[in-house]
Amino acid sequence: xxxxxxxxxxxxxxxxxxxxxxxxxxxxxxxxxxxxxxxxxxxxxxxxxxxxxxxxxxxxxxxxxxxxxxxxxxxxxxxxxxxxxxxxxxxxxxxxxxxxxxxxxxxxxxxxxxxxxxxxxxxxxxxxxxxxxxxxxxxxxxxxxxxxxxxxxxxxxxxxxxxxxxxxxxxxxxxxxxxxxxxxxxxxxxxxxxxxxxxxxxxxxxxxxxxxxxxxxxxxxxxxxxxxxxxxxxxxxxxxxxxxxxxxxxxxxxxxxxxxxxxxxxxxxxxxxxxxxxxxxxxxxxxxxxxxxxxxxxxxxxxxxxxxxxxxxxxxxxxxxxxxxxxxxxxxxxxxxxxxxxxxxxxxxxxxxxxxxxxxxxxxxxxxxxxxxxxxxxxxxxxxxxxxxxxxxxxxxxxxxxxxxxxxxxxxxxxxxxxxxxxxxxxxxxxxxxxxx
Amino acid sequence: xxxxxxxxxxxxxxxxxxxxxxxxxxxxxxxxxxxxxxxxxxxxxxxxxxxxxxxxxxxxxxxxxxxxxxxxxxxxxxxxxxxxxxxxxxxxxxxxxxxxxxxxxxxxxxxxxxxxxxxxxxxxxxxxxxxxxxxxxxxxxxxxxxxxxxxxxxxxxxxxxxxxxxxxxxxxxxxxxxxxxxxxxxxxxxxxxxxxxxxxxxxxxxxxxxxxxxxxxxxxxxxxxxxxxxxxxxxxxxxxxxxxxxxxxxxxxxxxxxxxxxxxxxxxxxxxxxxxxxxxxxxxxxxxxxxxxxxxxxxxxxxxxxxxxxxxxxxxxxxxxxxxxxxxxxxxxxxxxxxxxxxxxxxxxxxxxxxxxxxxxxxxxxxxxxxxxxxxxxxxxxxxxxxxxxxxxxxxxxxxxxxxxxxxxxxxxxxxxxxxxxxxxxxxxxxxxxxxx
Numbered sequence: 001x002x003x004x005x006x007x008x009x010x011x012x013x014x015x016x017x018x019x020x021x022x023x024x025x026x027x028x029x030x031x032x033x034x035x036x037x038x039x040x041x042x043x044x045x046x047x048x049x050x051x052x053x054x055x056x057x058x059x060x061x062x063x064x065x066x067x068x069x070x071x072x073x074x075x076x077x078x079x080x081x082x083x084x085x086x087x088x089x090x091x092x093x094x095x096x097x098x099x100x101x102x103x104x105x106x107x108x109x110x111x112x113x114x115x116x117x118x119x120x121x122x123x124x125x126x127x128x129x130x131x132x133x134x135x136x137x138x139x140x141x142x143x144x145x146x147x148x149x150x151x152x153x154x155x156x157x158x159x160x161x162x163x164x165x166x167x168x169x170x171x172x173x174x175x176x177x178x179x180x181x182x183x184x185x186x187x188x189x190x191x192x193x194x195x196x197x198x199x200x201x202x203x204x205x206x207x208x209x210x211x212x213x214x215x216x217x218x219x220x221x222x223x224x225x226x227x228x229x230x231x232x233x234x235x236x237x238x239x240x241x242x243x244x245x246x247x248x249x250x251x252x253x254x255x256x257x258x259x260x261x262x263x264x265x266x267x268x269x270x271x272x273x274x275x276x277x278x279x280x281x282x283x284x285x286x287x288x289x290x291x292x293x294x295x296x297x298x299x300x301x302x303x304x305x306x307x308x309x310x311x312x313x314x315x316x317x318x319x320x321x322x323x324x325x326x327x328x329x330x331x332x333x334x335x336x337x338x339x340x341x342x343x344x345x346x347x348x349x350x351x352x353x354x355x356x357x358x359x360x361x362x363x364x365x366x367x368x369x370x371x372x373x374x375x376x377x378x379x380x381x382x383x384x385x386x387x388x389x390x391x392x393x394x395x396x397x398x399x400x401x402x403x404x405x406x407x408x409x410x411x412x413x414x415x416x417x418x419x420x421x422x423x424x425x426x427x428x429x430x431x432x433x434x435x436x437x
Numbered sequence: 438x439x440x441x442x443x444x445x446x447x448x449x450x451x452x453x454x455x456x457x458x459x460x461x462x463x464x465x466x467x468x469x470x471x472x473x474x475x476x477x478x479x480x481x482x483x484x485x486x487x488x489x490x491x492x493x494x495x496x497x498x499x500x501x502x503x504x505x506x507x508x509x510x511x512x513x514x515x516x517x518x519x520x521x522x523x524x525x526x527x528x529x530x531x532x533x534x535x536x537x538x539x540x541x542x543x544x545x546x547x548x549x550x551x552x553x554x555x556x557x558x559x560x561x562x563x564x565x566x567x568x569x570x571x572x573x574x575x576x577x578x579x580x581x582x583x584x585x586x587x588x589x590x591x592x593x594x595x596x597x598x599x600x601x602x603x604x605x606x607x608x609x610x611x612x613x614x615x616x617x618x619x620x621x622x623x624x625x626x627x628x629x630x631x632x633x634x635x636x637x638x639x640x641x642x643x644x645x646x647x648x649x650x651x652x653x654x655x656x657x658x659x660x661x662x663x664x665x666x667x668x669x670x671x672x673x674x675x676x677x678x679x680x681x682x683x684x685x686x687x688x689x690x691x692x693x694x695x696x697x698x699x700x701x702x703x704x705x706x707x708x709x710x711x712x713x714x715x716x717x718x719x720x721x722x723x724x725x726x727x728x729x730x731x732x733x734x735x736x737x738x739x740x741x742x743x744x745x746x747x748x749x750x751x752x753x754x755x756x757x758x759x760x761x762x763x764x765x766x767x768x769x770x771x772x773x774x775x776x777x778x779x780x781x782x783x784x785x786x787x788x789x790x791x792x793x794x795x796x797x798x799x800x801x802x803x804x805x806x807x808x809x810x811x812x813x814x815x816x817x818x819x820x821x822x823x824x825x826x827x828x829x830x831x832x833x834x835x836x837x838x839x840x841x842x843x844x845x846x847x848x849x850x851x852x853x854x855x856x857x858x859x860x861x862x863x864x865x866x867x868x869x870x871x872x873x874x
Contacts, residue, residue, distance in 0.1 A: 011676045077633075081794070118494065119727075120726060122727065123723060123727065124730070125721075127677045128673060128676075129675050130675045130789075132673065189650075204812075218795070218796065219796045219812075223634060225566055225691075236565065236567075236569065237562075237566065240566045286560060286561075289559060290556075290557045298650055302565075357795065358658065361654045
């Protein structure tokens with residue numbers, strides 16, 4: 001990989017940064033200094049981001065019709081952050097989105113969040129841990145939660161009337177064991193990159209820019225089972241099965257994922273994201289027979305082929321029966337209950353990551369299979385669709401009740417966000433919502 | 438990268454795995470089945486691991502004079518697990534180490550933990566999430582905590598007399614805020630790989646093999662700021678500074694890291710590991726001035742040069758003073774207090790990773806700088822040395838009291854392990870301890 005590409009202006013900034021002498025005192029930690037420094041990172045104007053030289057090959061475009069990080073081939077890592085807004089008024093929210101857009105465009109191109117300043121008596125405009133790292137295909141995908149429009153019954157920012165009908169409050173699903181601290185959020189940032197430090201760095205800079213306007217509510221890291229460089233086929237999840245085989249592709253992708261004429265104009269070419277943190281009882285799963293695992297999933301573990309099929313991408317035959325008349329793919333198999341064939345055609349893009357948050361003392365919920373130290377690991381499930389009512393909600397209402405996989409999974413976090421379309425240089429993410437058309 | 442290389446035997450096993458028909462019933466979840474399955478993964482004999490074909494280029498050797506994962510160029514990811522032993526007797530512990538050694542050798546070469554069986558009525562011998570992934574330079578480094586020798590005053594396994602003098606209980610250091618659930622452990626496994634799923638997979642298989650004999654006590658993930666493929670220079674930590682510049686190299690490395698004649702014979706060519714989970718107050722750090730940060734660390738942020746020097750690898754001049762007679766590198770600067778020059782020559786190998794465990798509600802300890810949602814992120818510090826009394830303990834006694842960096846760091850986890858030497862094919866890790874010389 002190449003070194004982080006920097007514009008001439010940045011290089012000059014870095015030289016100044018380097019060349020400055022040592023100041024006499026240390027100090028600067030007084031409360032006033034902290035307050036003054038809170039938003040000290042100046043955000044570059046649009047010209048900075050749009051006038052940069054050609055990007056290195058591991059760069060994903062930031063500007064475009066759609067936001068990145070949805071159709072983008074899945075990167076190896078994600079760092080996802082949900083924010084609560086503390087902004088006093090709409091102008092502050094709009095300014096935050098303008099600042100975030102500029103910083104995101106710079107970072108996606110492999111730059112610091114803002115040009116590095118030359119004043120050693122100010123906090124650095126970028127925390128610096130991505131210096132020397134490549135862009136690593138960084139994408140930053142911004143979303144608007146219900147709380148941007150209405151929170152606790154209040155129309156805080158005068159946007160309540162513009163809440164899209166598709167941005168529903170998620171219903172309670174059968175089996176939900178949601179933890180409030182892992183749910184919701186007024187704004188979301190999905191950082192995806194092939195390097196975890198690049199993803200972490202990006203969210204950290206955005207959180208800094210948001211000081212006083214929005215604060216982190218919850219975050220989640222994830223990684224993909226795909227080998228670097230792609231070409232490795234469908235990645236395997238932590239249950240050891242290929243995951244995402246039936247994702248929409250080609251023209252079907254566009255039809256399933258992107259908002260068209262049906263939504264408000266400012267959401268056209270956007271999407272809706274449902275995020276679920278799904279803990280998986282890996283210890284229990286690992287003690288089950290291979291045959292049982294395959295009956296639960298409805299696929300062969302090694303090849304990924306649907307039961308009764310030969311190859312991963314064979315269309316599952318949900319009507320097939322064995323010699324005793326039993327369905328080859330069981331009635332409660334995961335792939336049957338998640339299929340568009342059994343959900344009135346409902347589809348979504350699954351862009352899921354594995355998560356691994358260590359281990360902690362846990363008792364399983366039903367039947368009491370096991371208690372003690374267990375992995376806090378599983379699936380950070382991210383589903384994109386043009387309307388969650390006809391996507392995730394439609395499909396999961398059925399799965400939550402019947403899926404055999406539920407014996408091993410517990411949904412502990414949940415959130416929904418409207419994902420506005422992409423922005424053009426000079427504009428900002430969500431501009432259509434804030435600037436009357 | 439290449440696909441996971443498999444021996445002919447494995448391929449045949451996988452074909453059988455694929456080809457087997459569907460069994461009629463699901464069942465198999467009765468308590469008896471679980472118990473029977475608990476150690477169902479058969480571990481291959483030594484011949485399996487030593488007779489494999491040439492390894493692909495992203496493979497680190499498992500067998501050798503030293504264990505891997507110490508002198509190995511730092512991989513991008515770690516998954517570290519500390520285990521508590523529940524084994525009834527020494528024979529069980531020895532068998533666990535034999536089994537772990539064989540599984541580790543297989544996995545380091547890119548294979549499953551054990552050959553995949555062909556009986557669908559048994560749990561899979563490998564959970565499968567690394568199928569299709571490259572070896573990713575996987576290393577597995579095993580360690581023995583004080584509890585293997587003596588626990589709660591009991592000599593559980595008849596090994597108390599063989600506890601090395603250097604495997605001390607760590608003293609309480611100034612400022613320690615240790616959480617019991619993140620400390621200690623009778624055995625340790627450090628999995629390092631360039632792919633996080635490969636590292637997770639490896640520990641998961643070892644934990645499975647240990648069912649009934651040892652159980653996870655704590656785990657920690659980490660990532661390195663080094664770009665993939667190396668060549669990016671010293672990685673930066675989450676404070677944005679280059680970290681590890683003064684690590685021992687060449688002959689000095691051997692002198693600092695490996696146990697020689699001074700230890701018990703079974704520890705020769707081994708080392709000692711001190712692990713510390715160091716939470717860093719990144720939000721606070723990000724609000725401090727660049728000049729202040731550099732005074733705290735004692736280095737320039739951009740270049741990594743010591744204050745008063747020009748290039749990263751310049752030897753720090755701790756005697757230099759400015760025109761007012763003040764030291765150029767402050768008295769409480771991190772690099773001064775950690776230097777061998779100020780610690781009677783004490784040295785260690787720092788093989789640290791950044792960690793990012795999300796965010797949670799926190800109040801800082803002194804002065805009350807900040808409370809609210811804060812990153813649970815920082816440094817997973819792994820220090821290797823031939824004697825911790827003349828390495829980490831010697832250095833950190835001074836740093837814990839005086840280091841200016843302590844304003845931003847809190848040690849919340851701690852453990853020490855004796856790292857036995859490597860093994861040869863046919864042998865096992867720790868053989869010298871268990872088999873009387």
